[in-house]
Amino acid sequence: MAILIDENTRVLVQGITGNVGSFQTGIMQDYGTNTVAGVTPGKGGTEIFGIPVYDLVEEAVRERQADAAISFVPAQFAKDAAMEVIGSGIPLLVLTTEGIPDQDVLTILRYAALKGTTVLGPDTPGLISIGKCKLGVHPHTMFMKGPVGIVSKSGSLSYEVGRLLTESGIGQSTVVGIGGGPIWGLSQESVLRMFEEDPETEAIVLLGEVGGRLEHDAAHFISHYMKKPVIALIVGRMAPEGVQMGHAGAIIEGEEGTAASKIAALKKAGAIIARSSLNIPELIKKLEV
Amino acid sequence: MRLLEFQAKRLLAEKGISVPKGVLITSPEDLEKVSFPTVLKAQVPVGGRGKAGAIKRVEQAQEALPVLDEMLASTVKGYPVQALMAEEPVEGCTELYVAYLIDKQVNIPLLMVSSVGGVDIEEVARRTPERIIKKYIDPAVGVQDYAIRSLAKTLEIKDVRAFAELILKICTIFQEKDATMIEINPLALTPSGLIALDAKILLDDKASYRHRKLFSQLKDEQKKLDRTAKTKAVELAEERQINYVPLGGNIGMIADGAGTGMLTLDMIHDAGGKPANFCEMGGMANAEIMQRTIEVVLADERLKVLVISLIGGLTRMDEMAEGIMQYLKDNDQSVPIVIRMCGTKADVGLPMLRGMGLDAYEDLATTVRTAVEQARNL
Numbered sequence: 001m002a003i004l005i006d007e008n009t010r011v012l013v014q015g016i017t018g019n020v021g022s023f024q025t026g027i028m029q030d031y032g033t034n035t036v037a038g039v040t041p042g043k044g045g046t047e048i049f050g051i052p053v054y055d056l057v058e059e060a061v062r063e064r065q066a067d068a069a070i071s072f073v074p075a076q077f078a079k080d081a082a083m084e085v086i087g088s089g090i091p092l093l094v095l096t097t098e099g100i101p102d103q104d105v106l107t108i109l110r111y112a113a114l115k116g117t118t119v120l121g122p123d124t125p126g127l128i129s130i131g132k133c134k135l136g137v138h139p140h141t142m143f144m145k146g147p148v149g150i151v152s153k154s155g156s157l158s159y160e161v162g163r164l165l166t167e168s169g170i171g172q173s174t175v176v177g178i179g180g181g182p183i184w185g186l187s188q189e190s191v192l193r194m195f196e197e198d199p200e201t202e203a204i205v206l207l208g209e210v211g212g213r214l215e216h217d218a219a220h221f222i223s224h225y226m227k228k229p230v231i232a233l234i235v236g237r238m239a240p241e242g243v244q245m246g247h248a249g250a251i252i253e254g255e256e257g258t259a260a261s262k263i264a265a266l267k268k269a270g271a272i273i274a275r276s277s278l279n280i281p282e283l284i285k286k287l288e289v
Numbered sequence: 290m291r292l293l294e295f296q297a298k299r300l301l302a303e304k305g306i307s308v309p310k311g312v313l314i315t316s317p318e319d320l321e322k323v324s325f326p327t328v329l330k331a332q333v334p335v336g337g338r339g340k341a342g343a344i345k346r347v348e349q350a351q352e353a354l355p356v357l358d359e360m361l362a363s364t365v366k367g368y369p370v371q372a373l374m375a376e377e378p379v380e381g382c383t384e385l386y387v388a389y390l391i392d393k394q395v396n397i398p399l400l401m402v403s404s405v406g407g408v409d410i411e412e413v414a415r416r417t418p419e420r421i422i423k424k425y426i427d428p429a430v431g432v433q434d435y436a437i438r439s440l441a442k443t444l445e446i447k448d449v450r451a452f453a454e455l456i457l458k459i460c461t462i463f464q465e466k467d468a469t470m471i472e473i474n475p476l477a478l479t480p481s482g483l484i485a486l487d488a489k490i491l492l493d494d495k496a497s498y499r500h501r502k503l504f505s506q507l508k509d510e511q512k513k514l515d516r517t518a519k520t521k522a523v524e525l526a527e528e529r530q531i532n533y534v535p536l537g538g539n540i541g542m543i544a545d546g547a548g549t550g551m552l553t554l555d556m557i558h559d560a561g562g563k564p565a566n567f568c569e570m571g572g573m574a575n576a577e578i579m580q581r582t583i584e585v586v587l588a589d590e591r592l593k594v595l596v597i598s599l600i601g602g603l604t605r606m607d608e609m610a611e612g613i614m615q616y617l618k619d620n621d622q623s624v625p626i627v628i629r630m631c632g633t634k635a636d637v638g639l640p641m642l643r644g645m646g647l648d649a650y651e652d653l654a655t656t657v658r659t660a661v662e663q664a665r666n667l
Contacts, residue, residue, distance in 0.1 A: 020603075076498060098571075101496035102391060102469050109396045110429050125602060137572075139602050139632045155572070156546020156600050159632065160653065163600075180547060183396055209551055212393060235551035238558055239567070243534050246547025246569035248495070276556050278654055 003149070003174050003194040003201070004092060004118070005068060007132040010036045012066035012090070014073050014081050016053060017043050021072035024137050025049065031134040037064040057088045068092040070126060070135050078122070079104035086117045094135050095121030098180070099248075105183045112185065119185030123248065125155030125177040138162075138175060146171015148284060149195040151188050152207035153178055153214075153247065157235060161205060161277050168281035173200045181212055181249015188218040196226050203229045203287055205280060206271065208262055210236035211250040215262040223269035231283050232271040234262045290492045293332045293514070295374050296507055297488035300466065301473075304458045307484045311376035315514075316361075317354060323375040325350050330376065331360055332514060333368040336489070339408045341365050346378065371514040379484055384475035385444060386410050389459050391469055392425070398463070400424045400436075400456070404444045406475040432460050446478065455483050466503065467496030522566070522588040531568065531585050538563025540664050541586045541595040541624075543579075545570050545604045553598040553629075553653065562661035565592055572603035579612025580619075592624050593664040596656060601632025610638035614645060625663050629656035 011028070015021040016038025026049055029035050035051050037060035044055030054060040057069070069090050073081040078097040085093045086108070093112070100108075100122045112119045120127060126136015130145045137155070142163040148170055152158035155177050162175055176191050178184055188206060195201045208215040215234065222230050237259040239245050241252045255261055267273050274280045292300070298308040312322045313332070331343035338344050343365045347353045363370050386406030392399040403421045405413050413420055422443055424436050437453045446452045459471050470491040477484040497504040519527075526533035536554070540562045544550030547569050554564045566589065570582050586595060599609050609630065628649040630638050635651070642649040650656045 075495065099495045101467055101499070102493050103464065103467055103496070106391065106396055106398070106428055110427070114429065137603055142632070152548065154546060154548020154551075155602050156544070156550075157548025157552060159546075159600050159602055160549050160552065163631065181393075183391070183393055207548065209548060217394070233552075235548055235555055238536060238554040238564055239551065240534070240536070244532065245534065245551055245567055246532055246544075246571075250547055250551070276559065277552060 002129045002132065003191070003198050004127060004176070005129050005133045005135050007032070007034065009068045009133050009135070010034055010064065010066050011133075011135060012036065012057065012060050012064070012069045013038045013051075014057070014069060014071040014085065016040055016048055016051065016072075017046075018072055022048055024072065025051070027140075028134050031140050033133050033135065036060075037066050057084045057090070061088045061090065066090060068094070068135060070094040070096065072096055075099040075101070079108060082108045082119070083111060086111050086115050089115065091117055093117055093119045094124060094126045095119060095179075095185070096124055096126060096137065097121070098123040102183055109183070109185055120176070121179040121185055123181070124179035125158070127174060127176040129174045130172050136177065142166060143175060144171045146173065147200065147202035148172045149198065149201040149204045150175040150207065151178065151191040151195070151204065152176070153180060153209050153249070154207065154235075157207045157209075157277070161207060161233070161280055164277055164281055165284070168285070170281055170284055173198065180247030182251070184214065184249070188214050189221045192218055192221055192226060192230070196228055201228065203231065203284060206230055206232040206266070208232065208234045209247070209250050210234075210239045210245060210252050210259050210262075211247070211257050213256045216256055216265050219262075219265040219269035219271070222266070222271055229287050230271040231274055231280055232263075232266045233274040233277060233280065234259045234266070290494055290504070290507065291334045292490045292492065292507060293334060293511065294330060294488060295332055295372075296510060297490040298485065300462060300490060301485050301488055304462050306455060306458050307482055308488075309376040309379055309484060309486065311374045314357065314373045314375050315371065317357060320350070320353055320357065323350075323353070324377070325353070326378055327353070327375045328378050329356060329360060330374045331363070331365050331370040332372040332374060333365045333370060335366045335368060337408075338365065343370070367517070369516040371516055379477050379479060379486060382477035382479045382484075384486075385478055386421070386474045387456070387459065387476050388470070388472040388474070389426075389463050390471070395425070398426045398428065400426055400440075402440050402444060410474055426460065432457060448482070451482055467493040467499060469493050520589060522585055525585045525588050526568075529581055529585060531570070531582055533585055534567040535589070536564045536566050538565045539591050539593040540660055541565045541589060541592045542598065543568045543570065543582055543586055543595070544598040545572070545574055545609070546600060546602065549598055549600050549653070553596060553657065556653065556657045557596065557661060560657055560661040562657075562664055565589055570604070574604050574609070576608045576612035576615060579609050580616045583613065583616045584620075587623060593667045594660045595624055595626045596660045597626060597628045598653065598656065599628065599630045599632070601635060605633050606630050606635040606638030607641070608634075610641040613647070614641065617645065627656050627660040627663065629653050
């Protein structure tokens with residue numbers, strides 16, 4: 001297995017009959033994702049793209065042995081949907097929904113910790129294990145199979161970097177979006193740990209941005225535990241303090257949230273700093289991985 | 290959403306937390322309602338008001354008018370003062386500090402207390418962090434009595450029951466109103482009990498659908514008191530609820546993703562250009578949102594060039610191209626527009642744009658370089 005998912009992952013889609021849910025399910029299925037079930041309360045017994053739809057997650061787990069879930073459920077109902085996945089014992093939940101109230105996210109993450117469910121997101125594009133499984137909304141034509149792992153807060157930035165790498169003939173193993181915050185389930189640090197142990201990954205690109213202090217935790221992990229090379233790009237050098245730059249978590253509150261302090265911490269930790277996305281392919285080529 | 294002091298104190302008082310007797314003042318006539326001595330406090334959404342001269346004590350009625358006039362004409366950290374609170378002074382008290390907020394490193398609410406509250410709390414946090422005591426309140430467990438008893442002992446509060454009640458009330462407000470932070474600093478420990486002398490509350494905008502009445506009341510009040518000078522673009526963006534951040538330069542920027550948006554700005558800067566703004570449409574943007582967003586960003590009259598940075602993940606490039614074309618159909622083009630377009634349906638979108646004679650590229654570097662050159666030559 002690569003990290004988190006592979007071709008054997010049995011995927012359940014929550015909100016499969018909605019606009020975004022059904023559109024993205026079609027693309028995931030075309031990519032080869034093993035989509036075994038959908039859940040929309042009240043639509044149980046129907047089918048979409050040949051995928052059986054259930055009223056309840058527990059039914060989907062019992063009858064289709066789903067072991068990963070992706071939620072396209074709107075913010076107002078996202079907490080209940082997430083709690084249902086966690087309560088059903090599914091080990092991985094991708095929470096694409098943007099705008100879930102912070103306290104709902106806290107409750108979700110607390111329950112997930114108690115039950116051992118890994119939560120990616122919220123406000124995440126999800127993840128894609130190149131050539132194996134797509135559990136998210138990544139435009140997959142921008143990626144190709146290879147040895148570089150990508151972990152990013154932003155979806156768009158990971159597409160941008162994936163595209164540049166692919167154009168330079170450098171493939172990727174798994175591309176993980178951890179989400180726009182301000183509260184994160186899986187952190188950059190946790191994904192770095194997985195890449196460090198993943199035999200399919202030889203180098204890692206860390207894409208961060210202003211706001212919060214996850215990148216400082218990542219820097220700490222890099223300096224103490226990582227042997228594989230990490231190339232880091234932090235965007236938002238132009239961001240003023242105290243205003244939101246798109247993502248709910250991209251807001252500088254104090255020195256640690258600035259791009260400058262994150263870049264300094266990562267540099268000190270031994271990461272290779274990219275000034276812009278354009279430099280990343282050449283920096284990787286220099287590593288000779 | 291950050292509440293003004295009078296709004297925050299109203300939320301506290303509604304739950305039975307003691308606050309000083311006070312009235313809101315927006316004009317000299319309101320002084321009739323004030324008893325002296327009083328403390329006049331500017332209602333602006335920033336910290337450090339005491340040190341910025343935005344809090345003044347007035348002993349007698351006849352001294353009040355000039356102080357009031359001066360304060361109402363002042364600007365505190367960029368915010369023109371439109372209202373003051375006049376509060377009864379609380380004398381001879383010990384000043385404590387209490388805050389309840391989300392610790393985003395562990396994703397658990399955190400209660401922080403200190404016996405050295407007041408204007409220097411940030412200094413305390415930096416120099417003697419051990420004087421700020423922290424207790425995590427696990428949502429799976431809730432606030433337990435022993436935790437409060439332990440805090441009360443450290444703070445040398447004798448009336449443990451009153452302190453426990455206060456803490457429980459803060460936690461309840463936090464939960465019920467979807468707050469992300471409640472800070473009472475200072476919290477006065479007086480012979481007659483605990484009184485919140487100042488309050489800072491942040492509410493979670495993402496939860497506003499659960500508190501529609503409260504949010505609209507708070508917003509209306511703030512709007513009435515907001516005289517901050519705003520550009521046309523900022524006003525239009527607020528009205529249309531578009532994420533727009535002015536940056537002062539002359540190269541406008543619109544992106545369909547936050548990460549590529551920030552990257553585009555950094556690249557404009559590195560190429561020697563001056564970004565005028567950040568603006569992100571979000572992954573759910575369609576042709577109409579594209580058009581309305583261009584209207585917002587081009588409302589900034591200092592613009593020389595507009596960069597539109599699109600990488601279709603969730604957004605569809607045929608729709609984005611349609612939005613740009615619709616804008617140009619309805620408006621005279623005031624500045625050159627340079628577009629980066631790739632991703633979902635770019636094979637349809639790019640020819641549409643080029644057919645209109647627009648500068649459109651698949652890669653970001655060429656887009657940025659072209660825009661910066663154009664801004665320089667204009």
